Amino acid sequence: xxxxxxxxxxxxxxxxxxxxxxxxxxxxxxxxxxxxxxxxxxxxxxxxxxxxxxxxxxxxxxxxxxxxxxxxxxxxxxxxxxxxxxxxxxxxxxxxxxxxxxxxxxxxxxxxxxxxxxxxxxxxxxxxxxxxxxxxxxxxxxxxxxxxxxxxxxxxxxxxxxxxxxxxxxxxxxxxxxxxxxxxxxxxxxxxxxxxxxxxxxxxxxxxxxxxxxxxxxxxxxxxxxxxxxxxxxxxxxxxxxxxxxxxxxxxxxxxxxxxxxxxxxxxxxxxxxxxxxxxxxxxxxxxxxxxxxxxxxxxxxxxxxxxxxxxxxxxxxxxxxxxxxxxxxxxxxxxxxxxxxxxxxxxxxxxxxxxxxxxxxxxxxxxxxxxxxxxxxxxxxxxxxxxxxxxxxxxxxxxxxxxxxxxxxxxxxxxxxxxxxxxxxxxxxxxxxxxxxxxxxxxx
Ligand code: F0G
Numbered sequence: 071x072x073x074x075x076x077x078x079x080x081x082x083x084x085x086x087x088x089x090x091x092x093x094x095x096x097x098x099x100x101x102x103x104x105x106x107x108x109x110x111x112x113x114x115x116x117x118x119x120x121x122x123x124x125x126x127x128x129x130x131x132x133x134x135x136x137x138x139x140x141x142x143x144x145x146x147x148x149x150x151x152x153x154x155x156x157x158x159x160x161x162x163x164x165x166x167x168x169x170x171x172x173x174x175x176x177x178x179x180x181x182x183x184x185x186x187x188x189x190x191x192x193x194x195x196x197x198x199x200x201x202x203x204x205x206x207x208x209x210x211x212x213x214x215x216x217x218x219x220x221x222x223x224x225x226x227x228x229x230x231x232x233x234x235x236x237x238x239x240x241x242x243x244x245x246x247x248x249x250x251x252x253x254x255x256x257x258x259x260x261x262x263x264x265x266x267x268x269x270x271x272x273x274x275x276x277x278x279x280x281x282x283x284x285x286x287x288x289x290x291x292x293x294x295x296x297x298x299x300x301x302x303x304x305x306x307x308x309x310x311x312x313x314x315x316x317x318x319x320x321x322x323x324x325x326x327x328x329x330x331x332x333x334x335x336x337x338x339x340x341x342x343x344x345x346x347x348x349x350x351x352x353x354x355x356x357x358x359x360x361x362x363x364x365x366x367x368x369x370x371x372x373x374x375x376x377x378x379x380x381x382x383x384x385x386x387x388x389x390x391x392x393x394x395x396x397x398x399x400x401x402x403x404x405x406x407x408x409x410x411x412x413x414x415x416x417x418x419x420x421x422x423x424x425x426x427x428x429x430x431x432x433x434x435x436x437x438x439x440x441x442x443x444x445x446x447x448x449x450x451x452x453x454x455x456x457x458x459x460x461x462x463x464x465x466x467x468x469x470x471x472x473x474x475x476x477x478x479x480x481x482x483x484x485x486x487x488x489x490x491x492x493x494x495x496x497x498x499x500x501x502x503x504x505x506x507x508x509x510x511x512x513x514x515x
Contacts, residue, residue: 079147079168081157091162093304094123096405106162107221109292111302119405120304121344122162131352134158138319152176153212156315159348160308163216170215170245174201174208175312179320179466182435185447189431190454191465193447194326196317199439199472203265206310206338206470207237213309214299215241223297225250229284230300231334231394232262233471238299239269250296252276252283258393259440259476279388280335281399301337302401310338311345317466318355326359327463332445332470333363333372333417334395336406342468343409359466361415362459363406364449366390366442370419372403376410377417391422391479394442394471416458418449426483427451438473438480446470 093104097118104114106122113120138156141149148154152175163169177200186193198206215238218226225248228234235251235258242249249271253263257279266273277283284300291298299306318325329346331339339361349355365373368389375383385399400406410417420428425441428448432439446467453459473480484492491513496506 079171081148081163081165081167081169090125092123093120095119096121096408106217109221111298111304119302119402121405122160122304122308124161126348126352129158129352131354134354138315147171147173150176151212152316153209153309153312156312159315159345159352160213160312162305162308163220167216167220169212170219170241171212172202172208172240172244174212174309175316177201177316179317180437182432182437184434185428185431185437186465189428189447189451189465190461191328191450191459191463193450194466195432195437195447195469196313196466197437197439197469198313199443199469199475203233203237203240204472204475205233205237206313206468207233208241209312210301210306210309210337210341211237211241211299214303214305215245215247217305218247218297218299219245221297224248225294225296226299227287227291227296228252228299229280229287230258230262231280231396232258233394233475234300235271235273236262236265236269239266239271242271243269247297248272250274252287254279254283257396259478261475261477280397281385281388284401300401301335301340307337307341307344307405310341311348313468314342314345314349318349321466323355325355325357326466328362328450328459328465329359330362330364330446330450330465330467332392332395332442332449332468333365333406334369334397334400334442336363336372336400336402338468338470339363339409340402340405343405343413343415346409347412358413361409361413362446362449362453363410363415363417364445365417365419366392366395366425366445367419367421369396369398371398372400372406373417373419375403376407390425392425392441392445393476394440395445416453418453418458420445420448420452424448424452429483432469437469439469440471440473440475441479443469443471 095102095113095118100116102115201208227250229252239249255275383403388396388398429444
């Protein structure tokens with residue numbers, strides 16, 4: 071059955087339906103263009119960030135909606151994947167190439183009415199925790215490990231607060247590549263560490279924080295010929311931008327007033343901004359939602375920059391219990407700024423207390439997530455209180471990671487009173503158990 075397997079992950083679309091793709095520097099005045107197989111992740115001319123850009127002039131926009139719908143009925147992994155189903159909008163994979171996919175995406179968009187009432191808006195959440203490794207990183211990883219395979223890379227590497235490493239390890243394993251991960255020593259959740267180890271990655275624990283690990287890794291990637299998959303890699307963002315295609319499709323292409331995301335290294339908000347602009351450029355939507363990026367107060371250099379009206383970011387020593395976004399020097403800030411400017415977006419910062427309040431509000435809707443994800447909901451709550459977002463606005467918040475990514479914190483963060491009511495240690499004695507249950511039943515009466 072080898073032949074049938076090959077068809078399932080292979081781009082077979084006719085070449086003439088594909089579009090030419092290239093890398094382009096985002097810096098005004100440079101805008102240097104480079105071929106897709108360029109090894110650099112930053113402009114060789116000026117050091118600026120790179121985008122993957124396309125000439126979409128041959129895209130038949132009238133047929134794509136229908137095509138995307140039809141693919142849902144097809145069992146081939148490439149059509150089931152919430153990334154590759156939209157492949158007309160990320161056409162960098164040459165015809166005949168296989169994609170490295172775990173059928174990522176296809177995550178639910180769920181209304182959360184109690185949380186919406188608490189925040190003061192009409193709220194739906196797009197839960198990226200429902201991805202193969204439990205975070206939004208899988209959308210980006212399928213794209214950039216596919217590109218790594220096209221380039222013939224053998225060893226992939228990243229610095230990470232945990233989710234990127236788990237995702238890279240899984241996709242590298244699937245592609246038969248070696249994965250090397252740099253994580254800050256003792257600063258990532260055990261669950262994420264366990265994922266990377268189980269998928270066979272080599273985990274190098276070093277330094278105080280993500281920024282330090284990332285800086286050191288970048289010094290070695292070119293020298294050692296490692297394929298870097300951090301969100302500096304523009305192919306990552308190509309996969310991640312597809313989240314907006316799914317959200318809008320799930321809403322029958324009704325554009326929400328606001329789309330809210332937590333921000334760390336600021337790759338995701340950059341990706342989402344790019345995806346939205348491409349949809350508008352192609353005439354698939356006629357207006358844009360306002361993007362909102364929310365940082366943890368102790369790791370909010372982007373918020374500080376925007377609030378001060380400055381045009382350079384000043385790195386900080388990051389401090390927050392939301393370990394996934396404990397980042398003080400976000401590499402993608404220029405792309406994130408572009409995304410906010412082009413969508414009249416907003417940036418907010420929230421305390422850890424506010425993050426955990428939002429997490430508790432979501433739990434009342436039966437929705438769990440990791441702390442960093444709840445920052446998006448905390449941010450909306452705060453923006454409604456300050457009048458910057460109108461009461462009753464139509465809002466989609468992205469929850470970036472699964473509740474079980476950080477299980478210790480769910481217990482650690484419960485008060486003694488809550489634990490006394492919820493976590494009962496009772497002897498295995500029928501009378502004592504009856505008494506305990508009777509007191510529980512009184513609580514709920
Ligand atoms: N939420 C979660 C759960 C994350 O893991 C991250 C980033 C973010 C939000 C922020 O996204 O960096 O694109 O602004 N985690 C990275 C990692 C840094 O290594 O897993 P961003």
